[in-house]
Amino acid sequence: MGLSDNSKGVILAVASSAFIGSSFILKKKGLKRAGATGTRAGVGGYTYLLEPLWWAGMITMIIGEVANFVAYVYAPAVLVTPLGALSIIVSAFLAHFMLKERVQKMGIVGCVSCIVGSVVIVIHAPQEHTPSSVLEIWTLATQPAFLIYVAATLSTVLALVLHFEPHYGQTNLLVYLGICSLMGSLTVVSIKAIGIAIKLTLDGISQLAYPQTWFFITVAAICVITQLNYLNKALDTFNAAIVSPVYYVMFTTLTIIASVIMFKDWSGQNVSSIASEICGFITVLSGTIILHATREQEPPPPVGTVTWYVSGDSVKSPEDEHLITLRSLEYYEP
Numbered sequence: 001m002g003l004s005d006n007s008k009g010v011i012l013a014v015a016s017s018a019f020i021g022s023s024f025i026l027k028k029k030g031l032k033r034a035g036a037t038g039t040r041a042g043v044g045g046y047t048y049l050l051e052p053l054w055w056a057g058m059i060t061m062i063i064g065e066v067a068n069f070v071a072y073v074y075a076p077a078v079l080v081t082p083l084g085a086l087s088i089i090v091s092a093f094l095a096h097f098m099l100k101e102r103v104q105k106m107g108i109v110g111c112v113s114c115i116v117g118s119v120v121i122v123i124h125a126p127q128e129h130t131p132s133s134v135l136e137i138w139t140l141a142t143q144p145a146f147l148i149y150v151a152a153t154l155s156t157v158l159a160l161v162l163h164f165e166p167h168y169g170q171t172n173l174l175v176y177l178g179i180c181s182l183m184g185s186l187t188v189v190s191i192k193a194i195g196i197a198i199k200l201t202l203d204g205i206s207q208l209a210y211p212q213t214w215f216f217i218t219v220a221a222i223c224v225i226t227q228l229n230y231l232n233k234a235l236d237t238f239n240a241a242i243v244s245p246v247y248y249v250m251f252t253t254l255t256i257i258a259s260v261i262m263f264k265d266w267s268g269q270n271v272s273s274i275a276s277e278i279c280g281f282i283t284v285l286s287g288t289i290i291l292h293a294t295r296e297q298e299p300p301p302p303v304g305t306v307t308w309y310v311s312g313d314s315v316k317s318p319e320d321e322h323l324i325t326l327r328s329l330e331y332y333e334p
Contacts, residue, residue, distance in 0.1 A: 016071060020061055087244065109290060119280075132200075133196070137216075174246075180251070181247065187227065
């Protein structure tokens with residue numbers, strides 16, 4: 001007997017969470033290695049592009065995202081979306097053993113609160129209307145309410161990039177992840193349009209002739225590149241066990257808000273369901289605050305640090321070497 005569509009969706013969603021959770025750790029280790037030999041991503045460096053481990057994390061994340069996308073084809077969102085929270089557990093578990101990043105007891109409580117709140121939101125979320133064409137999505141995307149949301153989102157992103165990042169990017173996790181999450185909410189809309197276009201095209205109703213299809217592809221590419229850039233900075237600057245859950249919560253919250261505005265999800269809901277979703281938002285917010293307050297901050301590299309690796313064996317890794325470190329702001333000739 002073959003698997004049911006829902007079973008296929010669950011298997012794909014669980015696999016997606018495992019891949020995405022692992023990708024955070026692989027990329028973090030790659031960023032650490034790249035930062036040891038070049039300019040760190042957190043201060044604008046791109047040496048991580050030459051690091052194989054970072055690319056392994058990227059490939060793992062792509063596989064996870066593809067699996068998650070296909071999962072929505074077989075199972076409803078109310079079943080697939082909550083399983084995305086498993087990536088938080090996978091990431092925290094691997095970070096504990098591979099990166100030696102400890103999660104405080106209250107941090108575990110915050111993580112559980114984030115998961116519970118997200119599950120409550122998704123369980124009580126209404127069934128959205130699935131558009132039948134790219135043109136229908138374009139009509140929804142150009143309605144005044146959603147255009148206001150897009151304008152507010154882009155304005156906030158510009159403010160975060162131009163003003164807050166230079167002053168608070170290295171000390172406040174929410175700056176980098178705010179940019180990722182805001183752009184991510186726009187990515188979801190574009191990806192949904194692309195998915196519908198692909199499905200209809202495979203069914204014999206080509207959507208490639210519509211300029212709206214290529215517009216959504218362009219928007220998705222820009223948003224994804226922006227997300228990856230600032231997610232790399234967040235991973236390189238802050239504890240991966242904290243980045244993963246906070247990013248998940250912010251991204252999920254903003255995506256649901258964008259969906260409610262664009263698809264008018266709450267228009268057919270009763271008061272009880274809406275109240276349950278609000279309670280879920282409060283739980284998620286509480287968990288985020290707990291996680292942010294109990295995070296284990298990674299100390300920045302000291303200014304003027306010079307490190308020599310003293311050994312006759314050039315093949316050894318830095319962990320195997322004897323280190324001599326000088327910390328001085330100035331160097332004077334004798």
